[in-house]
Amino acid sequence: MDMQNLLDDIVGTIKPHLGQGEVAGYIPELGAVGADHFGISVATREGEVFASGDSEMAFSIQSISKVFALALVLADDGDRIWKRVFREPSGNPFNSLVQLEHEDGIPRNPFINAGALVVTDRLLSISENPSTAVRDLLRQESGNDSLVVDAVVADSEARHSNRNKSLAHFLASCGNLDNPVDDVLDAYISQCSLAMSCTDLALASRFLASNGMRGDGTALLSPPQTKRINAVMLTCGTYDAAGEFAYRVGLPGKSGVGGGIIAVVPNNCTVCVWSPGLGRSGNSVAGMAALDEFTTRTGLSIF
Numbered sequence: 584m585d586m587q588n589l590l591d592d593i594v595g596t597i598k599p600h601l602g603q604g605e606v607a608g609y610i611p612e613l614g615a616v617g618a619d620h621f622g623i624s625v626a627t628r629e630g631e632v633f634a635s636g637d638s639e640m641a642f643s644i645q646s647i648s649k650v651f652a653l654a655l656v657l658a659d660d661g662d663r664i665w666k667r668v669f670r671e672p673s674g675n676p677f678n679s680l681v682q683l684e685h686e687d688g689i690p691r692n693p694f695i696n697a698g699a700l701v702v703t704d705r706l707l708s709i710s711e712n713p714s715t716a717v718r719d720l721l722r723q724e725s726g727n728d729s730l731v732v733d734a735v736v737a738d739s740e741a742r743h744s745n746r747n748k749s750l751a752h753f754l755a756s757c758g759n760l761d762n763p764v765d766d767v768l769d770a771y772i773s774q775c776s777l778a779m780s781c782t783d784l785a786l787a788s789r790f791l792a793s794n795g796m797r798g799d800g801t802a803l804l805s806p807p808q809t810k811r812i813n814a815v816m817l818t819c820g821t822y823d824a825a826g827e828f829a830y831r832v833g834l835p836g837k838s839g840v841g842g843g844i845i846a847v848v849p850n851n852c853t854v855c856v857w858s859p860g861l862g863r864s865g866n867s868v869a870g871m872a873a874l875d876e877f878t879t880r881t882g883l884s885i886f
Protein backbone atom coordinates (compact mmCIF):
# COMPACT_ATOMS: atom_id res chain seq x y z
CA MET A 584 0.00 0.00 0.00
CA ASP A 585 1.41 3.41 -0.79
CA MET A 586 1.81 6.01 1.93
CA GLN A 587 -1.01 8.31 0.81
CA ASN A 588 -3.50 5.43 0.65
CA LEU A 589 -2.37 4.24 4.05
CA LEU A 590 -2.91 7.65 5.68
CA ASP A 591 -6.33 8.03 4.04
CA ASP A 592 -7.20 4.58 5.31
CA ILE A 593 -6.06 5.40 8.84
CA VAL A 594 -8.33 8.48 8.84
CA GLY A 595 -11.20 6.06 8.21
CA THR A 596 -10.20 3.40 10.72
CA ILE A 597 -9.67 5.77 13.66
CA LYS A 598 -13.17 7.29 13.30
CA PRO A 599 -14.61 5.22 16.21
CA HIS A 600 -12.00 6.83 18.50
CA LEU A 601 -12.95 10.41 17.66
CA GLY A 602 -14.54 12.11 20.62
CA GLN A 603 -13.07 9.54 23.03
CA GLY A 604 -11.16 10.92 26.00
CA GLU A 605 -11.39 14.47 27.32
CA VAL A 606 -10.28 17.67 25.66
CA ALA A 607 -7.85 19.46 28.05
CA GLY A 608 -10.02 21.73 30.14
CA TYR A 609 -7.51 22.98 32.71
CA ILE A 610 -6.38 25.50 30.08
CA PRO A 611 -9.88 26.78 29.23
CA GLU A 612 -9.05 27.92 25.71
CA LEU A 613 -7.84 24.40 24.78
CA GLY A 614 -11.16 23.04 26.04
CA ALA A 615 -12.93 25.12 23.38
CA VAL A 616 -11.48 23.04 20.51
CA GLY A 617 -13.87 20.54 18.91
CA ALA A 618 -13.12 16.91 19.87
CA ASP A 619 -13.80 15.43 16.44
CA HIS A 620 -10.73 16.64 14.61
CA PHE A 621 -8.11 14.24 13.36
CA GLY A 622 -5.08 14.91 11.18
CA ILE A 623 -1.98 12.97 10.22
CA SER A 624 1.17 13.99 8.30
CA VAL A 625 4.32 12.09 7.43
CA ALA A 626 7.49 13.91 6.34
CA THR A 627 10.38 11.96 4.88
CA ARG A 628 13.98 12.91 5.63
CA GLU A 629 14.11 14.47 2.19
CA GLY A 630 11.08 16.67 2.92
CA GLU A 631 8.40 14.84 0.97
CA VAL A 632 5.05 15.15 2.77
CA PHE A 633 2.03 12.83 2.85
CA ALA A 634 -1.00 14.05 4.77
CA SER A 635 -4.65 13.30 5.41
CA GLY A 636 -7.60 14.53 7.49
CA ASP A 637 -7.20 17.84 9.34
CA SER A 638 -3.48 17.82 8.64
CA GLU A 639 -3.25 21.51 7.76
CA MET A 640 -5.28 22.84 10.67
CA ALA A 641 -3.21 24.66 13.30
CA PHE A 642 -3.48 23.46 16.90
CA SER A 643 -1.70 24.28 20.15
CA ILE A 644 1.57 22.32 20.26
CA GLN A 645 1.83 22.51 24.06
CA SER A 646 4.41 20.02 25.38
CA ILE A 647 5.67 19.06 21.95
CA SER A 648 7.58 22.36 22.22
CA LYS A 649 9.67 20.77 24.99
CA VAL A 650 11.57 18.67 22.45
CA PHE A 651 12.64 21.73 20.47
CA ALA A 652 13.64 23.70 23.56
CA LEU A 653 15.76 20.75 24.69
CA ALA A 654 17.34 20.44 21.24
CA LEU A 655 18.36 24.12 21.33
CA VAL A 656 19.85 23.78 24.82
CA LEU A 657 21.80 20.64 23.92
CA ALA A 658 22.98 22.27 20.69
CA ASP A 659 24.33 25.40 22.43
CA ASP A 660 25.28 24.10 25.82
CA GLY A 661 26.15 20.42 25.48
CA ASP A 662 25.51 18.10 28.41
CA ARG A 663 25.41 20.72 31.19
CA ILE A 664 21.63 20.51 31.51
CA TRP A 665 21.90 16.93 32.79
CA LYS A 666 23.30 18.24 36.09
CA ARG A 667 19.94 19.95 36.66
CA VAL A 668 17.47 17.46 35.16
CA PHE A 669 17.40 13.66 35.29
CA ARG A 670 16.43 11.55 32.31
CA GLU A 671 14.34 8.79 33.84
CA PRO A 672 10.64 8.13 33.21
CA SER A 673 8.60 9.78 35.94
CA GLY A 674 5.75 7.26 36.22
CA ASN A 675 3.80 10.25 37.51
CA PRO A 676 1.50 12.87 35.96
CA PHE A 677 3.26 15.51 33.87
CA ASN A 678 2.55 18.25 36.40
CA SER A 679 3.24 16.31 39.60
CA LEU A 680 4.60 18.26 42.57
CA VAL A 681 5.24 15.31 44.88
CA GLN A 682 8.15 13.74 43.04
CA LEU A 683 9.98 17.05 42.71
CA GLU A 684 10.05 17.55 46.46
CA HIS A 685 11.15 13.98 47.10
CA GLU A 686 14.02 14.44 44.68
CA ASP A 687 15.21 17.81 46.01
CA GLY A 688 14.18 19.94 43.07
CA ILE A 689 15.85 17.90 40.31
CA PRO A 690 13.06 17.03 37.84
CA ARG A 691 12.85 13.44 36.65
CA ASN A 692 13.19 14.34 32.97
CA PRO A 693 13.04 17.32 30.59
CA PHE A 694 9.57 16.45 29.28
CA ILE A 695 7.54 16.73 32.47
CA ASN A 696 6.60 20.32 33.28
CA ALA A 697 9.20 20.78 36.03
CA GLY A 698 11.99 19.54 33.74
CA ALA A 699 10.83 21.72 30.88
CA LEU A 700 10.84 24.76 33.17
CA VAL A 701 14.51 24.10 33.94
CA VAL A 702 15.32 23.64 30.23
CA THR A 703 13.49 26.90 29.45
CA ASP A 704 15.43 28.63 32.22
CA ARG A 705 18.69 27.49 30.62
CA LEU A 706 17.50 28.61 27.19
CA LEU A 707 16.76 32.06 28.65
CA SER A 708 20.34 32.23 29.93
CA ILE A 709 22.15 31.09 26.79
CA SER A 710 20.01 32.13 23.84
CA GLU A 711 20.56 35.35 21.92
CA ASN A 712 16.83 35.72 21.33
CA PRO A 713 15.28 33.73 24.15
CA SER A 714 11.72 34.92 23.59
CA THR A 715 11.65 33.70 19.99
CA ALA A 716 14.28 30.92 19.93
CA VAL A 717 11.85 27.97 19.81
CA ARG A 718 9.50 29.73 17.39
CA ASP A 719 12.38 30.64 15.07
CA LEU A 720 13.68 27.06 14.99
CA LEU A 721 10.17 25.78 14.22
CA ARG A 722 9.67 28.38 11.49
CA GLN A 723 12.97 27.53 9.86
CA GLU A 724 12.54 23.77 9.96
CA SER A 725 8.87 23.75 8.92
CA GLY A 726 9.36 26.42 6.26
CA ASN A 727 6.25 28.15 7.64
CA ASP A 728 7.23 31.77 8.34
CA SER A 729 3.79 32.68 9.55
CA LEU A 730 3.62 30.35 12.53
CA VAL A 731 2.99 32.31 15.71
CA VAL A 732 2.15 32.06 19.38
CA ASP A 733 -1.61 31.92 19.86
CA ALA A 734 -1.98 34.85 22.24
CA VAL A 735 -5.44 33.78 23.40
CA VAL A 736 -4.19 30.32 24.42
CA ALA A 737 -1.12 31.85 26.09
CA ASP A 738 -3.29 34.25 28.05
CA SER A 739 -5.64 31.41 29.02
CA GLU A 740 -2.75 29.30 30.30
CA ALA A 741 -1.17 32.27 32.09
CA ARG A 742 -4.41 32.85 33.98
CA HIS A 743 -4.63 29.18 35.00
CA SER A 744 -1.04 28.35 35.82
CA ASN A 745 -1.00 28.02 39.58
CA ARG A 746 0.41 24.53 39.38
CA ASN A 747 3.26 25.47 37.04
CA LYS A 748 3.90 28.53 39.23
CA SER A 749 4.16 26.20 42.23
CA LEU A 750 6.63 23.98 40.38
CA ALA A 751 8.69 26.99 39.31
CA HIS A 752 8.79 28.52 42.78
CA PHE A 753 9.77 25.19 44.27
CA LEU A 754 12.56 24.81 41.68
CA ALA A 755 13.74 28.32 42.55
CA SER A 756 13.72 27.51 46.26
CA CYS A 757 16.02 24.56 45.50
CA GLY A 758 18.38 26.81 43.53
CA ASN A 759 17.46 25.16 40.22
CA LEU A 760 16.35 28.31 38.37
CA ASP A 761 18.76 31.09 37.38
CA ASN A 762 16.16 33.51 36.01
CA PRO A 763 13.14 35.10 37.73
CA VAL A 764 10.19 32.70 38.03
CA ASP A 765 7.90 35.00 36.02
CA ASP A 766 10.35 35.21 33.10
CA VAL A 767 10.69 31.42 32.98
CA LEU A 768 6.92 30.92 33.11
CA ASP A 769 6.29 33.52 30.37
CA ALA A 770 8.80 31.88 28.04
CA TYR A 771 7.46 28.39 28.83
CA ILE A 772 3.83 29.38 28.26
CA SER A 773 4.61 31.15 25.04
CA GLN A 774 6.49 28.19 23.54
CA CYS A 775 3.64 25.86 24.56
CA SER A 776 1.13 28.19 22.87
CA LEU A 777 2.68 28.06 19.41
CA ALA A 778 0.05 27.06 16.87
CA MET A 779 1.12 24.57 14.18
CA SER A 780 -0.38 21.98 11.89
CA CYS A 781 0.54 18.28 11.64
CA THR A 782 2.44 19.03 8.44
CA ASP A 783 4.35 21.91 10.07
CA LEU A 784 5.36 19.69 12.99
CA ALA A 785 6.28 16.66 10.89
CA LEU A 786 8.56 18.86 8.77
CA ALA A 787 10.02 20.66 11.79
CA SER A 788 10.90 17.35 13.51
CA ARG A 789 12.89 15.94 10.61
CA PHE A 790 16.26 16.65 12.24
CA LEU A 791 15.35 13.92 14.74
CA ALA A 792 15.09 11.42 11.88
CA SER A 793 18.19 12.77 10.13
CA ASN A 794 20.99 12.41 12.70
CA GLY A 795 20.52 16.02 13.76
CA MET A 796 20.77 17.59 10.29
CA ARG A 797 18.55 20.59 9.63
CA GLY A 798 16.59 21.12 6.45
CA ASP A 799 19.33 23.39 5.07
CA GLY A 800 21.96 20.65 5.49
CA THR A 801 23.69 22.17 8.55
CA ALA A 802 23.90 20.28 11.82
CA LEU A 803 21.65 21.26 14.71
CA LEU A 804 22.76 18.27 16.79
CA SER A 805 25.44 15.62 16.48
CA PRO A 806 24.29 12.05 15.72
CA PRO A 807 24.92 10.94 19.35
CA GLN A 808 22.92 13.93 20.67
CA THR A 809 20.09 13.04 18.30
CA LYS A 810 20.17 9.45 19.50
CA ARG A 811 19.91 10.66 23.07
CA ILE A 812 16.94 12.99 22.47
CA ASN A 813 15.13 10.17 20.71
CA ALA A 814 15.91 7.87 23.64
CA VAL A 815 14.48 10.35 26.14
CA MET A 816 11.39 10.76 23.93
CA LEU A 817 10.91 6.99 23.88
CA THR A 818 11.20 6.63 27.65
CA CYS A 819 9.67 9.92 28.84
CA GLY A 820 7.84 11.60 25.93
CA THR A 821 4.34 10.44 26.76
CA TYR A 822 4.45 10.84 30.53
CA ASP A 823 3.21 7.96 32.64
CA ALA A 824 1.97 6.21 29.48
CA ALA A 825 5.48 5.94 27.98
CA GLY A 826 5.45 2.17 28.48
CA GLU A 827 2.09 1.84 26.75
CA PHE A 828 3.25 4.10 23.92
CA ALA A 829 6.41 2.03 23.39
CA TYR A 830 4.31 -1.15 23.48
CA ARG A 831 1.75 0.06 20.97
CA VAL A 832 3.73 2.42 18.75
CA GLY A 833 7.37 1.43 19.21
CA LEU A 834 8.84 4.82 18.29
CA PRO A 835 10.29 7.84 20.10
CA GLY A 836 7.37 10.21 20.55
CA LYS A 837 6.28 13.40 22.28
CA SER A 838 2.73 14.38 23.05
CA GLY A 839 1.07 17.64 24.08
CA VAL A 840 -2.22 18.35 25.80
CA GLY A 841 -3.40 20.14 22.65
CA GLY A 842 -3.83 16.59 21.28
CA GLY A 843 -0.77 16.46 19.04
CA ILE A 844 1.88 13.72 19.05
CA ILE A 845 5.11 13.63 17.04
CA ALA A 846 6.87 10.31 16.42
CA VAL A 847 10.25 9.65 14.85
CA VAL A 848 11.29 6.77 12.60
CA PRO A 849 15.07 7.23 12.81
CA ASN A 850 16.81 7.66 9.46
CA ASN A 851 13.49 7.51 7.68
CA CYS A 852 10.62 9.90 8.47
CA THR A 853 8.60 11.71 11.09
CA VAL A 854 4.88 11.40 11.78
CA CYS A 855 2.60 13.93 13.44
CA VAL A 856 -0.96 13.13 14.47
CA TRP A 857 -3.52 15.40 16.09
CA SER A 858 -6.85 14.78 17.76
CA PRO A 859 -7.87 16.75 20.87
CA GLY A 860 -9.46 13.99 23.01
CA LEU A 861 -6.93 12.95 25.69
CA GLY A 862 -6.63 9.76 27.72
CA ARG A 863 -5.93 9.73 31.45
CA SER A 864 -2.22 10.42 31.02
CA GLY A 865 -2.72 13.41 28.72
CA ASN A 866 -2.05 11.72 25.36
CA SER A 867 -4.41 11.90 22.38
CA VAL A 868 -6.55 8.74 22.28
CA ALA A 869 -7.16 8.76 18.52
CA GLY A 870 -3.60 9.95 17.89
CA MET A 871 -2.15 6.99 19.77
CA ALA A 872 -4.50 4.59 17.95
CA ALA A 873 -3.44 6.07 14.61
CA LEU A 874 0.27 5.72 15.39
CA ASP A 875 -0.31 2.15 16.54
CA GLU A 876 -2.04 1.47 13.22
CA PHE A 877 0.73 3.24 11.28
CA THR A 878 3.64 1.31 12.76
CA THR A 879 1.79 -2.00 12.87
CA ARG A 880 0.83 -1.81 9.20
CA THR A 881 4.10 -0.38 7.85
CA GLY A 882 6.52 -2.22 10.17
CA LEU A 883 8.20 1.19 10.66
CA SER A 884 9.07 0.89 14.32
CA ILE A 885 12.42 0.69 16.10
CA PHE A 886 11.56 -2.79 17.38
Ligand code: GLU
Nearest residue numbers: 645646677696775839840
Ligand atom coordinates in the same frame (compact mmCIF):
# COMPACT_ATOMS: atom_id res chain seq x y z
N1 GLU B 1 1.32 23.98 28.81
C1 GLU B 1 0.94 22.73 29.38
C2 GLU B 1 1.17 22.76 30.86
O1 GLU B 1 2.11 23.28 31.28
C3 GLU B 1 1.74 21.64 28.74
C4 GLU B 1 1.35 20.27 29.21
C5 GLU B 1 1.36 19.21 28.12
O2 GLU B 1 1.19 19.52 26.95
O3 GLU B 1 1.54 18.05 28.47
O4 GLU B 1 0.40 22.28 31.64
